[in-house]
Each structure stands twice: as structure tokens, then as C-alpha cells.
Amino acid sequence: MTGISPNTEQRRLIESTDGIYRxxxxxxxxxxxxxxxxxxxxxxxxxxxxxxxxxVTFTRNAAAEMADRIAQQSPYDPVQLxxxxxxxxxxxxxxxxxxxxxxxxxxxxxxxQIPQSLDLIEDGIRESKLFNTFISQFEDRxxxxxxxxxxxxDPGTLRSLTTELASKGVIPERNGWYQxxxxxxxxxxxxxxxxxxxxxxxxxxxxxxxxxxxxxxxxWTDSEYVPDAPKAEDVxxxxxxxxxxxxxxxxxxxxxxxxxxxxxxxxxLEYALxxxxxxxxxxxxxxxxxxxxxxxxxxxxxxxxxxxxxxxDTNELQFKLTLLxxxxxxxxxxxxxxxxxxxxxxxxxxxxxxxxxxITRYKSELNRGETRVPYSVDETExxxxxxxxxxxxxxxxxxxxxxxxxxxxxxxxxxxxxxxxDEMTSLDATNYVDNSQIKAVTHEDEIELIxxxxxxxxxxxxxxxxxxxxxxxxxxxxxxxxxxxxxxxLGKPSYSDIAVFSRNRSFARDLLEKAGEYGIPMxxxxxxxxxxxxxxxxxxxxxxxxxxxxxxxWATVLEEAGYTLQHAEEILDDEAYPDAMATxxxxxxxxxxxxxxARIVFDxxxxxxxxxxxxxxELTGMVETTLSTRSEAITYLEANLKAGSTIEIDSSPxxxxxxxxxxxxxxxxEYPIVFCxxxxxxAFPSYGKPSxxxxxxxxxxxxxxxxxxxxxxxxxxxxxHWPNNLLTGCLPSTYDEERRLFYVAVTRAKRHLVLTAGGSxxxxxxxxxxxPVEVEPSVxxxxxxxxxxxxxxITVPEQSGPQRMSVxxxxxxxVYDDIEEGRGTEFGDEVHQFAEDYVQGADVSPxxxxxxxxxxxxxxxxxxxxxxxxxxxxxNTEPPITLxxxxxxxxxxxxxxxxxxxxxxxxxxxxxxxxxxxxxYYHVASETYPDRDVSITIFYxxxxxxxxxxxxxLEALCDTARAANQ
DNA sequence: ACTCTAATTCTTTTT
DNA sequence: GAATTAGAGT
Numbered sequence: 001m002t003g004i005s006p007n008t009e010q011r012r013l014i015e016s017t018d019g020i021y022r023x024x025x026x027x028x029x030x031x032x033x034x035x036x037x038x039x040x041x042x043x044x045x046x047x048x049x050x051x052x053x054x055x056v057t058f059t060r061n062a063a064a065e066m067a068d069r070i071a072q073q074s075p076y077d078p079v080q081l082x083x084x085x086x087x088x089x090x091x092x093x094x095x096x097x098x099x100x101x102x103x104x105x106x107x108x109x110x111x112x113q114i115p116q117s118l119d120l121i122e123d124g125i126r127e128s129k130l131f132n133t134f135i136s137q138f139e140d141r142x143x144x145x146x147x148x149x150x151x152x153x154d155p156g157t158l159r160s161l162t163t164e165l166a167s168k169g170v171i172p173e174r175n176g177w178y179q180x181x182x183x184x185x186x187x188x189x190x191x192x193x194x195x196x197x198x199x200x201x202x203x204x205x206x207x208x209x210x211x212x213x214x215x216x217x218x219x220w221t222d223s224e225y226v227p228d229a230p231k232a233e234d235v236x237x238x239x240x241x242x243x244x245x246x247x248x249x250x251x252x253x254x255x256x257x258x259x260x261x262x263x264x265x266x267x268x269l270e271y272a273l274x275x276x277x278x279x280x281x282x283x284x285x286x287x288x289x290x291x292x293x294x295x296x297x298x299x300x301x302x303x304x305x306x307x308x309x310x311x312x313d314t315n316e317l318q319f320k321l322t323l324l325x326x327x328x329x330x331x332x333x334x335x336x337x338x339x340x341x342x343x344x345x346x347x348x349x350x351x352x353x354x355x356x357x358x359i360t361r362y363k364s365e366l367n368r369g370e371t372r373v374p375y376s377v378d379e380t381e382x383x384x385x386x387x388x389x390x391x392x393x394x395x396x397x398x399x400x401x402x403x404x405x406x407x408x409x410x411x412x413x414x415x416x417x418x419x420x421x422d423e424m425t426s427l428d429a430t431n432y433v434d435n436s437q438i439k440a441v442t443h444e445d446e447i448e449l450i451x452x453x454x455x456x457x458x459x460x461x462x463x464x465x466x467x468x469x470x471x472x473x474x475x476x477x478x479x480x481x482x483x484x485x486x487x488x489x490l491g492k493p494s495y496s497d498i499a500v501f502s503r504n505r506s507f508a509r510d511l512l513e514k515a516g517e518y519g520i521p522m523x524x525x526x527x528x529x530x531x532x533x534x535x536x537x538x539x540x541x542x543x544x545x546x547x548x549x550x551x552x553x554w555a556t557v558l559e560e561a562g563y564t565l566q567h568a569e570e571i572l573d574d575e576a577y578p579d580a581m582a583t584x585x586x587x588x589x590x591x592x593x594x595x596x597x598a599r600i601v602f603d604x605x606x607x608x609x610x611x612x613x614x615x616x617x618e619l620t621g622m623v624e625t626t627l628s629t630r631s632e633a634i635t636y637l638e639a640n641l642k643a644g645s646t647i648e649i650d651s652s653p654x655x656x657x658x659x660x661x662x663x664x665x666x667x668x669x670e671y672p673i674v675f676c677x678x679x680x681x682x683a684f685p686s687y688g689k690p691s692x693x694x695x696x697x698x699x700x701x702x703x704x705x706x707x708x709x710x711x712x713x714x715x716x717x718x719x720x721h722w723p724n725n726l727l728t729g730c731l732p733s734t735y736d737e738e739r740r741l742f743y744v745a746v747t748r749a750k751r752h753l754v755l756t757a758g759g760s761x762x763x764x765x766x767x768x769x770x771x772p773v774e775v776e777p778s779v780x781x782x783x784x785x786x787x788x789x790x791x792x793x794i795t796v797p798e799q800s801g802p803q804r805m806s807v808x809x810x811x812x813x814x815v816y817d818d819i820e821e822g823r824g825t826e827f828g829d830e831v832h833q834f835a836e837d838y839v840q841g842a843d844v845s846p847x848x849x850x851x852x853x854x855x856x857x858x859x860x861x862x863x864x865x866x867x868x869x870x871x872x873x874x875x876n877t878e879p880p881i882t883l884x885x886x887x888x889x890x891x892x893x894x895x896x897x898x899x900x901x902x903x904x905x906x907x908x909x910x911x912x913x914x915x916x917x918x919x920x921y922y923h924v925a926s927e928t929y930p931d932r933d934v935s936i937t938i939f940y941x942x943x944x945x946x947x948x949x950x951x952x953x954l955e956a957l958c959d960t961a962r963a964a965n966q
Numbered sequence: 967a968c969t970c971t972a973a974t975t976c977t978t979t980t981t
Numbered sequence: 982g983a984a985t986t987a988g989a990g991t
Contacts, residue, residue, distance in 0.1 A: 058980075058981090059980060059981080060980090060981080088980085088981065089981080090980085090981040091981080094981095120981090122980090122981070205967070205968070206967065206968095207967070207968085210967085210968065210969090211968085211969080216969085217984090219970090279981095280980085280981045281981085283981090284981090313980090341978075342978080342979075342980080343978095344977080344978060344979080345978090345979065345980070345981095410984095410985065410986085411985085411986070412986095503977070503978080504977050504978075505977085505978085506977090526979090527978095527979070646979075662977090662978065662979090663978080664977090664978050664979065665978090665979080681975095681985090681986090682974085682975060682976065682984095682985085683976095683977090684977095686976080686977050686978080687975095687976075687977090687983090687984060687985075688975065688976030688977080688982095688983070688984070688985095689976055689977085689982075689983075689984095692982085706982095733984075737978095741978085
């Protein structure tokens with residue numbers, strides 16, 4: 001890319017090691033090269049070890065790549081760098097917290113410690129289940145919030161609210177907010193008023209003033225609001241909104257709302273810690289508290305040099321963490337606001353745009369009461385280093401890229417072009433041959449058009465790209481020689497030189513399907529809605545059929561087999577299923593595992609592609625941890641389908657195929673020829689659903705409710721909340737992030753760019769300086785021989801990290817065979833559920849003898865109860881295995897830990913197998929509470945027998961796990 | 967020329 | 982449920 005020697009700007013970055021630097025690293029400017037060189041350069045200073053340099057990246061992959069490249073450039077080899085702090089914020093803080101943070105929760109007034117075996121939940125479905133359980137208990141506990149809950153249609157949205165607050169650095173403690181971090185929740189009145197005044201200026205029409213932006217975007221129907229809300233005439237002026245009603249709206253009483261959000265947030269944190277788990281966001285919060293409170297730890301861990309990559313993708317909390325983790329003012333943040341496209345993940349573009357202002361403010365916030373940031377962050381000493389030499393694209397591409405940042409997104413969109421251009425990093429091309437083809441094509445059937453254009457481009461001399469490395473340019477060459485050398489490297493493009501980007505996944509999916517029909521080689525990269533595929537739906541159908549001859553299941557299967565709707569209905573009515581299918585169902589019922597069942601289904605239907613393999617991988621992964629029955633598998637599939645979960649499918653296409661991906665997933669990559677597709681109205685720029693929560697946080701308004709419950713007229717009703725409606729109407733809607741997304745798409749291209757749109761192009765397509773052309777597509781299907789030449793081979797990625805295994809996997813399956821002796825698994829589930837509810841003080845009374853026995857046992861204990869604790873035991877096996885299980889109940893007394901597992905068996909024949917299970921819990925508990933005695937016991941609920949077992953040694957468990965893993 | 971109403975269609979993904 | 986925009990209405 002940059003040859004061997006850095007250019008002037010890069011050299012300045014590499015050699016400026018001490019001090020505070022903000023680096024504006026535009027697209028394709030050799031950022032990774034410069035950072036790794038800088039790292040190596042710092043290492044050369046006397047007395048500096050890798051340990052002294054913290055390098056933070058956005059993804060795990062990026063961290064690994066950085067370490068690799070550094071190893072190439074420094075005397076340290078990859079093994080020596082393995083323990084160096086080159087990591088993501090999350091990875092790094094997780095280590096810190098586990099090592100030093102056991103007591104941290106007490107700083108917030110929470111008794112539970114952070115155990116070694118802390119479970120960091122990444123699976124959104126699992127977390128939302130836990131959160132929902134929490135919130136229903138919360139609702140019971142806090143009848144005073146009943147009217148608030150009445151207005152909240154989906155309590156699950158409170159979860160994303162806590163995530164958002166965590167990323168803003170808002171942290172709850174038992175009584176109020178930690179270190180005044182809650183002050184931002186009331187909003188910024190001054191900032192709001194200044195925006196309001198701007199937006200409420202009347203516009204200029206041909207016949208005098210017309211409605212202001214704010215006035216025209218607020219609609220007001222009196223009957224939608226509570227009876228005592230202001231009326232339309234109080235709010236809406238001729239051309240402006242009345243200022244006093246807007247001020248009244250901003251100053252509405254929110255004390256109770258704030259208290260509610262505090263209680264939900266704080267009690268959820270408490271709930272999670274009680275159950276030994278945290279989310280990524282909450283984990284960072286605790287790491288932050290630890291570093292703020294514990295001066296000893298802070299001084300011990302902080303680093304002489306700190307570098308943060310992709311700084312435009314950090315949030316406020318991460319900015320503050322950066323300051324706490326630096327020992328001196330040797331801080332270097334690298335990023336590009338123009339490529340900030342993750343706002344929906346609560347990243348803050350202002351972290352890099354207003355770096356100087358923020359660093360000063362955050363320092364003083366952090367130093368309240370105690371000096372936590374000891375070094376000077378004087379704004380005048382902060383240097384900005386721009387990297388402006390682009391090694392990727394031609395000048396034509398770069399010039400179009402500039403336009404994308406100011407292109408109007410809607411018809412009347414007024415973009416402050418000058419203000420944006422002032423902020424822009426201008427990029428200079430370093431290519432010599434600018435042979436760029438840049439065009440905008442449109443046709444009613446956009447997919448046909450794209451395929452047609454791909455065929456038009458492949459093998460076309462006009463779209464030449466660099467096809468070989470030789471001859472290389474050297475510094476000694478003259479301008480003309482370099483140009484000639486570059487021209488000589490050019491040649492006709494093939495499929496693999498092309499990437500097609502789409503704003504959304506659904507368009508990409510349609511395109512992929514059509515490409516398959518025509519035999520045009522194309523491979524999708526990135527997340528796939530795996531549970532929304534035919535494969536998943538059929539599997540779900542067969543699971544339902546096996547479980548209960550479910551009608552929906554049969555309907556899906558019959559439809560797939562080609563039965564007419566009418567015929568299928570007759571079959572369903574008579575329950576006269578086709579013989580072959582019934583036989584197949586019976587065969588499925590015999591299969592012992594969910595994975596085995598899925599495999600039979602996929603074999604039967606001839607599904608052996610990426611989706612089927614991906615599903616098998618997911619299912620076997622889950623079966624090992626939590627799934628064991630068909631009904632659990634059904635629930636799992638349904639939940640994922642509903643949540644629209646996406647799974648990364650790794651496709652390694654044949655040698656020569658077009659890459660297809662979303663723009664987001666293309667960030668950081670480059671391609672010789674880029675198609676930017678689907679630039680249609682409502683698709684790109686995209687707009688529509690804002691976040692669904694009834695309670696929202698928005699700058700500069702702070703926390704607001706969107707709807708309220710009231711019985712004002714004697715009839716209970718959920719009204720729209722008028723202050724929120726008025727205030728949000730005063731805020732301008734901006735499409736900046738959509739424009740930046742467009743910018744990212746265009747700057748991926750090295751040489752050629754094709755913009756495509758269908759029947760109704762968006763302003764992004766029509767308002768650029770490239771004139772759109774209507775093209776009549778004619779796609780030629782490829783012959784079968786052609787297609788066979790590059791059939792796809794697709795692999796499922798290997799699981800990385802230690803293998804997770806359920807404790808049940810190390811037990812002999814036969815114990816389950818006659819365990820329940822006719823009482824069914826449901827019976828066991830009910831008893832367990834009762835026990836959990838009973839411990840948590842829910843209002844339940846025992847049903848049946850088993851439950852009475854459980855209640856009696858629980859009453860006999862004194863101590864702190866912790867039900868349903870996830871236990872994680874990493875084993876030192878090769879390959880490493882981690883055992884996972886759920887402890888029914890943990891009873892904690894000052895000197896003892898009791899582990900209790902309920903069994904509803906009628907006899908004790910399986911005790912030897914249970915001993916393995918409980919031994920795992922024993923070792924987890926012993927490690928977490930080294931100072932207390934741990935006992936493991938089984939409680940047989942039927943016979944009221946409480947049996948203590950002696951734990952197996954760790955070595956024995958390793959052997960068993962190893963054997964089960966074969 | 968301006969305002970109002972009805973019709974239309976609704977995303978991205980890492981830790 | 983909300984934002985845009987086309988088109989009807991004033």
C-alpha cells in the first residue's frame with residue numbers, strides 16, 4: 001500500500017510519541033500502517049515494554065491484526081505480544097474487572113461481589129429473557145409505578161434504555177446517581193432553547209414569512225392529549241410555535257420518571273450481579289467505577305502511552321475510561337468522523353469532532369473530589385494530525401466522495417454545505433492513472449439491471465483494474481515512468497474485482513437469489529437472518545410435528561411438498577397425513593438429540609448449504625449448554641425468528657465471484673469496482689421507525705415519556721404525552737449518518753463506481769453530479785458448464801476459544817431414561833419454578849407433596865438465597881473445555897455455602913451421575929468463596945430426602961469431560 | 967403559493 | 982407509530 005517508507009504526515013504521527021494527538025485518518029490513508037509503526041517506535045524508547053502501551057481497537061479482529069503487524073515491525077514476536085494490552089475496551093476491562101474488581105459493586109451500594117466465573121452475556125435472547133423476568137418481579141415489588149407501567153407497551157425496551165444510559169456514562173447507585181452522572185438526564189435547557197430559536201424562525205416565502213420548520217413539523221390534535229393539556233391555539237401560532245408552551249413542555253415535572261428509571265437501572269444491575277452475570281455495557285460501567293474509586297488499582301494498571309483506534313466509534317464512557325487508563329498525557333486517538341456509522345449503537349461522533357472541548361470537560365468531571373486524571377490536558381497543546389494522502393482511490397472517486405457528505409437526503413433538505421466542508425478531511429489521490437468509470441444507472445427492475453451491469457463490466461477493457469503487482473513503482477522513477485508502470489499493471493476485471501453494497505440486508509438477499517438463478521457467481525458476506533430461512537422454518541415445522549402433530553407444522557411441511565392450499569386443509573381436517581411423511585415423523589421421533597434430528601431433516605430435503613450447516617452449528621452449540629428437549633428447541637427457534645437474530649455465515653466462494661454485503665459490514669475494506677445499489681426512496685437514505693421505547697433519552701431533551709396513562713375523564717386511557725410531541729417536533733431531523741454511510745460506500749472503491757436505483761430513486765441518486773441514465777437490462781444466463789466451473793464451497797467457521805459443554809454432557813444419558821417414571825419433564829419444571837419463586841418471596845403457595853417438601857426444606861435454612869445461578873467452570877484440558885450449568889439454589893451463610901439441587905426422581909438410581917454435575921458446582925463455588933466451606937446436596941422432592949454428596953476431584957472431572965468430548 | 971391530509975412504508979451490528 | 986411526500990384544497 002504505502003511501500004516501505006512513510007510519507008511526511010505519517011512520519012509526523014509515527015515520531016510524535018509524547019503529548020496528546022487527535023489524528024484525522026481519512027479513508028485509505030494507511031492508518032493501520034502508521035499506528036503499528038508508531039507503536040514499534042514507542043517501544044524503541046529506553047525502558048519501554050509492550051506492557052506500557054495500551055492500544056485499543058474496535059473489534060477483536062482488528063486487535064489481532066494490529067498485534068500481527070506490530071510483530072512484523074518490532075523485535076517482539078507474536079508470542080511475546082500475546083499478553084500485551086492490545087485489545088478492545090471490552091476485552092481489556094473484562095480482564096481488569098475480574099482481577100481487581102471483586103469488591104467494586106459495594107461502591108454503588110450492592111452487596112454481591114464480582115466472581116471469577118462472571119458470565120458475560122452476549123446472546124441478546126438470553127439476556128432479554130433474564131431482563132423480562134427481572135422486570136416482572138420489579139413490577140410486583142413497586143406498585144407505586146403501576147401507572148407508568150400502564151403506559152409502557154413493551155417493558156423490554158427499558159433494557160435498551162439502560163444500555164444507552166450506560167454508554168453515556170450515567171451510573172446508578174443505591175441512593176441516586178454515582179458522582180452526579182445523572183445530571184445529563186434532565187437535558188440541556190440552554191442548548192435546547194438555542195436549537196428551538198433557530199428552528200422556530202419563520203421561513204421566507206414569495207409573499208412574506210411562512211411556517212417555521214418547527215411549526216410545520218408539529219401537528220396537534222387536542223383529543224390525543226390529556227384533557228388539561230394546552231390546546232392547539234395555545235401552541236400553534238400562524239408561522240411559529242408559541243414559545244411559552246414550548247418552555248412549559250421542557251420544564252415539565254419529571255421527578256418521578258427519573259426516579260423510576262433510576263430504580264429500574266439500579267435494581268437490574270443488582271439483579272444481574274446476584275446471578276453472576278453482566279452485559280457488556282454494565283461490565284464497562286463497573287470497570288469505570290473500579291478505576292474511579294480504587295486509586296491503588298488505577299495507579300497500578302494505567303499505561304504510559306495510550307492509543308485508541310476508530311475513535312469515532314467510541315461512546316462517552318469509553319472516552320472517560322481512556323483518560324483513567326493513561327498515566328501521563330501521552331494519548332493518541334485515531335479516527336475519522338466521516339466514517340462514523342454506528343450511532344445506533346450509542347457511539348458519539350462528538351468524541352472526535354469536539355475532542356479538545358470534551359477532554360477538558362471530562363477531566364474536570366473525573367477529578368471531582370479526588371485527582372484521578374493527574375496530567376494536563378491543555379486544549380492549546382493538543383495537536384491535530386491529518387492524514388490526507390489516499391492510497392486507494394482515483395481522484396475522480398475521491399471527488400465524488402466529497403459530494404456524498406453534503407448531498408440532500410429529502411426533497412427540501414437544506415444541508416449546511418459550508419459548515420460540513422469546513423470539517424472535511426480533504427483526500428489527495430496518489431494514483432497516477434485515473435481511468436475511473438463512474439455512472440448512475442436506473443431501471444424499473446433494479447436487480448436485473450445490476451446483474452446486467454456486472455456482465456457488462458466483467459472482462460471489459462474500459463473497467464481495467466490492477467491485475468498484477470509488476471512492475472512495481474519505486475521512489476527513483478520519474479512521474480512518467482510511474483504512470484507507465486501503473487498502466488502496465490492494469491487489465492480486464494473479473495467477478496472477484498466487484499463488490500455490491502446494499503443499505504439493507506433484504507435487498508441483498510433478493511439480489512443473491514436472482515444471481516443464483518442466472519448462474520452469476522456471487523457470495524454474501526456478513527450476518528444472515530438464519531432463523532428466517534426455509535431451512536429453519538422447515539426444521540421448526542418438523543419439531544412441532546414431532547412434539548404434538550402441530551397443525552402449523554404440518555401446514556408448512558405440506559405447502560413445501562407442493563400440496564394445494566385446499567388439499568392441505570382437507571388433510572389437516574382429517575389428520576390423514578401422507579404415509580411417507582408420517583413414517584418420516586416417526587423416524588424423527590426416535591432420534592435422541594436435537595442435532596441428530598436436524599441432520600435427518602436436512603438430509604431428507606437435500607439441504608447441505610451454508611444455512612443448513614450454520615443452523616446445525618448453532619443448534620449443537622446450544623444443545624451443549626441449555627437445550628435438551630424438543631420443546632426447548634422450538635422455543636429457541638421461535639425466539640430467534642421473532643428477534644430477527646443474525647448469524648455470521650462464513651462463505652468461501654469459488655475462486656471468482658462477486659462480493660455482496662451491507663455497507664456497514666464493508667467498512668475498512670476496499671474493492672477495485674464498487675456497485676452501490678438500492679439507492680431508492682425510503683431504502684437509502686433510510687428512515688422510519690425510531691426506537692420503540694415509551695421512555696426515551698434524547699439529547700438535549702434528556703429523559704422523556706412518549707405516552708402517559710390517565711383516568712382524567714373517569715375512563716382510563718393511554719394518551720400521547722404532549723410535551724414530548726412538542727419538543728421532538730422542535731428538533732431538526734438530520735440525515736448526516738446516512739450521508740456518512742454513503743461516503744463509506746463510495747470510498748471503498750479503488751477505480752470504478754456504479755450507482756444503481758430502481759423505479760423511484762432517492763435524492764442520493766438524483767442530486768449527485770453524476771447524471772442518471774436509464775438502461776434496458778438484458779442478462780444472459782450462464783451455461784451449466786460455466787456454473788459448474790465455479791460452484792461454491794461453503795464452510796461453517798470453526799468455533800474459537802474454549803469449547804463450552806453442558807454439565808449434562810458429562811453425565812450418562814441413560815439416567816434420564818426412566819428418571820421421571822411417568823411424571824414427565826413438565827412436572828420437574830414446575831417444581832423448580834415453584835422453588836425459585838418461593839425463594840424470591842413471590843406470592844406462591846405449594847401445590848402437591850413435592851412442592852410442600854421443598855417449602856419445608858427452604859424454611860429450615862437461614863442465610864442468603866440465590867436461585868438459578870449460572871456456574872461456569874473452565875478446565876485445563878487440551879483442547880480447553882468450559883463446563884456450564886445452572887445451580888438450582890445457593891444458600892450463603894457467613895461461613896458456609898450450601899449448594900442444593902432438586903430432583904423429582906422417585907428413586908436414587910442416578911446418584912452417581914448427579915455427583916458429577918454437583919461436583920462441577922462445588923469447584924465453582926469453592927473458587928468464588930475460598931474462605932468458606934462448600935457442601936453439595938441433592939434434595940429428592942418426592943421423598944423429602946436431603947442427601948449430601950462428596951465432590952469429585954478436578955482431575956476426575958477433566959477426564960470425564962475429555963471422554964465426553966470425543 | 968402555501969397548508970393540510972392521506973397514502974405509504976419502515977435499517978444498520980460489535981462487544 | 983412516525984416521517985415523508987404526493988396531491989387535494991384553500
